[in-house]
Amino acid sequence: MSESNESSLNINFLKESVLKRLCESLDKANNKGWRKLGEIVKNDKRFKVSLEDMDMCSLKALEADGSPSRTLLKLIGDQGCIQGELMEFLQIMGHTEALQCLKPPGIQILVQPQSVSVIAGHNLRLSCYAVGASPVQFQWFKKTEEVKNVLPEHQGRYRCEICCNNERTWSSEVEVVVIANPCLSQMKEARIFPQISGAMECSEDDFLSINKDYSFEKPYATDKVALLIGNLTYRNHPQLKAPMVDVYDLTNLLRQLNFKVVSLLDLTESEMRNAVEEFLSLLHKGVYGLLYYAGHGYENFGNSFMVPVDAPNPYRSGNCLCVQSILKLMQEKETGLNVFLLDMCRKRNVHDDAMPNVMLKVTANIVFGYATCQDAEAFELSSSGFTNGVFIKFLKERLLEDEKITVLLDRVAEDMGQFDPTKGKQALEIRSSLSERRSLTDPICLGGYSDATEAHNPLWSKAHELPESKILDFECGVRIKMDFAAEFSNVLVIYTSIVKKPEEMQSCQAHITDLPLDLDVDPKLMNKETLEETGSFLLSGSLPQHCLYTRLSSLQKLKEELAFTVCLQVQFGSLDDLVQWNMHVNIGKPLTAKLDLNRPTRKNSCQVTCHMPHSPSTSPSHSPGSDRRFHNQDPCCPQPYANPYLNVCEHLHGAQAGYRDFQLNTDHAYQYMPLSPLMNPPSIPIETTDDIDDMQNEFINSLHLYKHP
Structure with a gap:
């Protein structure tokens, strides 16, 4: 017309x-x-x-x-x-x-491209979706130059021009940052091959009905939200290594797919429940929700349980979070896709006889990716100081593929099946009720938001804002710059550098002191000249050198604003003693400290995420459970004296197996140390698997294998 x-x-x-x-x-x-x-x-x-x-x-x-x-x-x-x-x-x-x-519809941009950091060696996808009264055309530009492919040296600001009839418009300008992959730092050929995607062509009728019932040629999400939890520093159970790197790698990849990612390490039971509550508040109709958990866990009667870091020994369901109960609450949000990636053991917990009564809706939007089969263990990998679980090792190679999520997981399962060290011991299991070709690469089409969602989305953004850089000017004439980086949503790195020093000073250093006791930071790991010395191995190479670094983990425990003292120590040539100046600094509540995940769990919070007949808030006694690796009644050990896990390591002069753990030494090399008598009771015999010698012969150089229940 x-x-x-x-x-x-x-x-x-x-x-x-x-x-x-x-x-x-x-x-x-x-x-x-x-x-x-x-x-x-x-x-x-x-x-x-x-x-x-x-x-x-x-x-x-x-x-x-x-x-x-x-x-x-x-x-x-x-x-x-x-x-x-x-x-x-x-x-x-x-x-x-x-x-x-x-007015006759002009060009309407439905999905703006988003700024992204990409690791060298991975694919990058920038997406812009628009509609118009007639077919629309797209051309990507880097500033004023047309682009067709992007290499690492081409990082910068990009935007897309959309044309329809005689009308032209531009998308938002986005930043593309290429980060060197530590695992590929020695490879000269390491580079990225991004796919710059086009957009939709829609008729006028499609445009006019967009707010009512618009659909792309492929499925779309109204938003994408991911909660990633990695529990590794357990108080009463064996500690793990892989969850930290797994969550970090998965975070970077999901952000490239435009997911709102909340990445958290080492959560207690109440913190996990509150984190799930915040996650649920970000969901609404049509959202793609993804939950990834790495840590200790078990499965009883078809229900999976995630174990918090403060779980007692032994533990039961009342101390844990039931995944199926979380799924039930996600379904009530009418989500478009629910993906659960569970990187944990699925052994039976003989100390827990509870049978959850979780009534799930019959929907066609659920995908479970279990890192291992029912009644089996999951394993970790360690190589050159970087640790991955077997599941994430192969998943991260496939995650950015534009494939139906079940097809993608099938390919991951095939890849894992060819991995000799865990062949016959760990296999990916996929359960799905998906009837549409939904993938993690599907575009986002902004739909109607509820008042609650509109209130929580800005809170999510605010909870991921870093403090602004600070310039500290001391009376002696020294100027210090303080910057911040986020390793995870609850892990902050502070790094300081001296940008101005009077000539009469021989030397000066600025140290951070007087941190809040809530954070429980080891003073020996503060104010270090390298990130590795602070315990941070993932940001190495992406932050400037010649700084002093301090890593603050467990920000969710921060009850008040983060305030500390910067102590400046100066050495003058004319004086033998150091001269000291102090300055008080307050950076507010950084990152997810704003969410107050340390708040007490509500009286009915166990029912919120775990529909159990008993819970810490309703049971008269604490629910016990099981240590998963070192006790002969462990649910992971169906036989009293069966070896509950497998350790394989290959050294320069041969391989050995048995009860071993590893720790990080100050020289940043991994060693294998015998467990303490408390962790390895002498009454439990040490046994090895029958096929251990065969596995060692097939193992990759410097590759170490651990079970991660």
């Missing part, structure tokens, strides 16, 4: 989708609402609108689905008002939003 024909159309014949959006704009109580339109129409001799008519329109606001604007438009439409005349009235009002509802 031509523009002139549309202008002569009686407004009573407007499409319902157009009328609905128009009324939503005019029903708003402001100086450009329906009352203002009524006053303008009343002054026009072509139409008659009395005070009684205005009162009738006003009464419609009292009805549940009533619309004063719709009643007014029907009134003047019955008097012959056409679309061109209504547009004149709206122009007089200066109501551009309402005018846009009536």
Whole structure:
């Protein structure tokens, strides 16, 4: 239909989708609402609108689905008002939003590209989706230059030009940062091969109905949210290594797919429950929700349980979080896709006889990726100081592929099946009720948000904002710059550098002291000259050198604002003693400290995430459970004296197996240390598996294998 024909159309014949959006704009109580339109129409001799008519329109606001604007438009439409005349009235009002509802649709950008950091060696995908009255065309630019492929040296700011008929518009400008992959730092050929995606072509009818029921050629999400939890520093159970690196790698990849990622390490039971509650608050209709958990766990009666770091020894379901109960609450949000990636053991917990009564809805949007089969263990890998679980080792090679999620996981399962060290011991299990071709690469189409969602989305963004850089000027003339980096959503790295020093000073150093006791930071790991000395191996190479670094983990435990002292020590040539100046610094609540995950769990919080007949808040006694690796009644050990796990390591002069753990020494090399008598009771015999020699022969150089229950 031509523009002139549309202008002569009686407004009573407007499409319902157009009328609905128009009324939503005019029903708003402001100086450009329906009352203002009524006053303008009343002054026009072509139409008659009395005070009684205005009162009738006003009464419609009292009805549940009533619309004063719709009643007014029907009134003047019955008097012959056409679309061109209504547009004149709206122009007089200066109501551009309402005018846009009536004008022939131009280009509408549905999904803006987003800034991203990409690890060298991985694919990058920048997406821009737009619609128009006729087919739209796209061309990507780096500043003013057209681009077709991107190499590491091409990092910078990008934007997309969209053309439709004679109209042109630009997408938002985004930043692409290429980070050297520590595992590929020795490879000269390491580089990225990004895919710059195009966009949709939609008709005018598609455009007009977008707010009502718009669909892409492929499925889409209204948002993408991921909660990643890695528990490794257990208080009463064997500690793990892989969850830290697994969560870090998965975070970087999911962010490339435009997921809102919350990555958390070492959570207690109450912190895990509160984190899940915050995660659920970000979900609404059509959202893709992904939950990844790495740590100790078990499975009873088809229900999976995640074990917090403060779980007692032994533990039961009341001390843990039930995955199926979380899924039930996600379903109530009408999510478009629920993906659970569980990197934990699935052995039976003989100390827990509870049978959760979780009634799940029959939906076609659930995918479970279990790192191992039922009643089996999961394993960790360690090589050159970087540790991955077997599952993530292969998943991260596939995650960015534009494939249906079940197809992608099938390929990961095939890759794992060819891995000799764990062949016959760990196999990926996939359970799915997915009936559509939904993938993690699906675009985001912004839909309607509830008031709660609109309130929580800014909170999520705020909870991932780093403190601003600080310049500290001391009275002695020294100037110090303080910067911040996020290793995880609850792990902050502070690094300081001296940017100005008077000539009469021989040397000076600035140390951070007096940190809040909530954080429980080891002073021996503060103010180090390298990141590795602080315990941070993942940001190495991405932060500037010649700084002093301090790593603050478990920010979720911070009850007050993060305040500390910067102590400046100066050596003058004319003095033997050091001279000291102190400055107080307050950076507020950084990152997820703003979420107050340390708050007490609500009385019914166990039912919120774990529908158990008993819980810490309702049971008279604490629920016990099991240490998963070192006790002969461990649920992971069906036989009293069976070896509950397998350790394989290959050294320069041969391999050995048995009960071993590893720790990080100050020289940053991994060694294998015997367990303490408390961790390895002498009454438990040490046994090895029958095929250990065969596995050692097939093992890769410097590759170490651990079980991670």
